[in-house]
Amino acid sequence: MMKEKLKALSIKSWLGIVFIFLFLFYYPFWVTPYFLHLTVIIIMYAVLSSSWDFLARTGQCSVGQAGFFGIGAYTAALLYIHFKIPPILGMFAGGFLSIFVSIILGYLCLRMRGIYFAISTIAFAEALMVFSLMFRSFTGGAMGLSVPPLFEGNRIPSYFLIFSLLVCVLFFVVWAENSRLHFAFASIRENEDVANILGINPTKYKILAFMVSSFFTGFAGGFYVHYTTFIIPYDVFGLHISIACLIMPILGGLYTILGPVIGTLILMSLTEYLRVTITYGHQIIYGIILVMVVLFLPQGIVGLWKQSVGSVKSLLLNVTSHEVKL
């Protein structure tokens, strides 16, 4: 099905795709360090929100993504400080430890549904924050941990690293969207009991989604600590990270391929713009915009786009329409 759709793309849209890739490749060489830094952080948040959305496809709303983010960050930092493990291996270690934790947490918490799962994930992240504050000799407590800058402070390779991570996440998303997984996830989200009667093991698929989601979140955490060189528990385990993970996909469009990325791009740019232009009270405007979006754009930006723009563009945004030609 994917192949058919790729064939259906016109030369014009192929040119567009090539152009976008060239642009993304040369982008870091053109912009100022400030914009490059902002871009890296935006892409990192895009990874977080896309991986949150991957789990959300099974109908599970996690408000504890910060837990995995922090696990990844602390794992990468501690491995570097104590064993001089190279940063990239440390990021992988953070990702794999997150998978391991997600399996245990999944078996304990994914039997709960809706709001109860959400609450238990908040508790998970908050517990880790308290833990990292208490074990001062191990985690540095509120003093935090510091590591030398990634790639000797050169932001360009960092850009390509986090960008590849985003491509990997999107690869998983496209795979889930175009395979039998899509039907498993969507039916569990719609009605878990009926999915069960139709031969789908809900726990299995929910844990699978949780594993994928937490791996990328953990990896991004590892990247964050090496990129910013310094973390304190509140920075990585804080509720603001978990909330950001779910607000951005909601703004961009839930269960779509590019929705979370677009949501992140818009929300982060807006935050930064407001922060620079309105010194005091920029968060009030930010809040008002969020309320407006939830009230008037329940389908998100991608949903709005799909309603108004023709098929080629919506195809690029979401390859989900499974209509049949008879």
Add this chain to the structure above:
Amino acid sequence: MNLLEFKDVTKYFGGLAALKAVSFYTQPEEILGLIGPNGAGKTTLFNLISGVYSPSSGEIYLNKDSIKGLKPYQICKMGVGRTFQIMQPFGNMTILENVLTGVLFGRGSRLQLNEARKKAIDLCEFVGIGDKVGAIATEVTLADQKRMEIARALAVKPMLILFDEVMAGLNPTEIDEAIDLVERVRKMGITIILIEHIMRVVMNICDRVIVLHHGEKIAEGTSEVISKDKEVINAYLGEEI
């Protein structure tokens, strides 16, 4: 060989026995009717077969294997499909996607998405909604939603299918079509258990009928025998006027 066999199955909810020592079996390719007043335990019996509940005591055998304590998805893969008394379509999916989900995850070998889609379209045509496969499942008529549920139950390649009041709320023409559909499902070699309140349907298509009352089986036999049974008349059918 009996496809399904209940041996002294009892199910308690708290102190209340929803089913009391019920035993029965199905014969190959038969249509077995299940009737009884509201609260008699008919849907509980379906939920026990499909694994939503586990029996408090007694044994349930499917193809001579005990299915006691198995999960619904495991029992589904052993060949049990069902519809729901209160219809449960996946509301944000099209009819085709609803049926396709069953085809992809039901019994039998794993299919490619394209083959599975063809099979799902065939099933939609079989139940008579071939022209509506692209419609959102909650936006079609009640009769079509019921057809969709039947197609979805058939999608898992069942040997035994459980129909929970598939005729309720249909008009007489639609009921005739549904009766015809149930007969055609039987001709596919599938054993059917049917919960039904409409006696015309029960008399017409059921080979045998089981009557439940207060969780107990009070009668079993052909529809002729059942309709003249004193106890059944008192409990459910009412006196002839």
